[in-house]
Amino acid sequence: MADFSNPGARRAARLLAQNYGVPLARTVTALLDREGLLARAGARINAAFPVWVRRRELGVELDVTRLVSALLVSLASEASGDPEGVGQELADLYVAPELERDERVQALLDRLGGATMLLSCGAAEDLAARLLAAMGSHVPQQREGAA
Known part of the structure; x- marks a missing residue:
């Protein structure tokens, strides 16, 4: 609903x-x-690639569109210089066995700039606070005296 x-x-x-x-x-x-x-509209976490946090029916949505967009633009840039080579690399990645596919994906992501984000301490605190706020009463509370 x-x-x-x-x-x-x-x-x-x-x-x-x-x-x-x-x-x-x-x-x-x-x-x-x-x-x-x-x-x-999500709560924006400022970073090199901003993240938006939104409360959803089943939890919290993290929107990392800017990071994914940057990776796709890097891939497109490589493809413009060597369309057949990049196309073959993606085709090989698609048919590779799972373990090899994971390794190929990681190598490609590393070459394109990586899929991890480094947040400043302030941005990390902001993200944690917004995640907790978005989860509301769904976050378990620690009982008094529990360690």
Whole structure:
């Protein structure tokens, strides 16, 4: 069901209801919301590649689009210089046995700049605080006197 506490979902439901009726509006809004198309703007964590944190129905979503985009642009840059070589490398990666595929993927990621992010202490604290806030009551609390 749609999260009607989400202002975007409420607005979408109102607009759809005006033209198509309430039952259809609720169904369509729930579908769009479930697919993340009405997601609230995430809390931005500033880093070399910013991360957005969003509360979702089943947990917390981390949006690392900027990192993935940078990796894809690096791959495209390599492909523009050697389209057949990069194409063959990707084809070989696709058909490789699992262990070899993992090694090839890691080598490719390392060559493209890596898939890890280094956060400053402040950004890491901000990320931890936003993750805990997004999880809300789902985060287990330590009992008094437990060690």
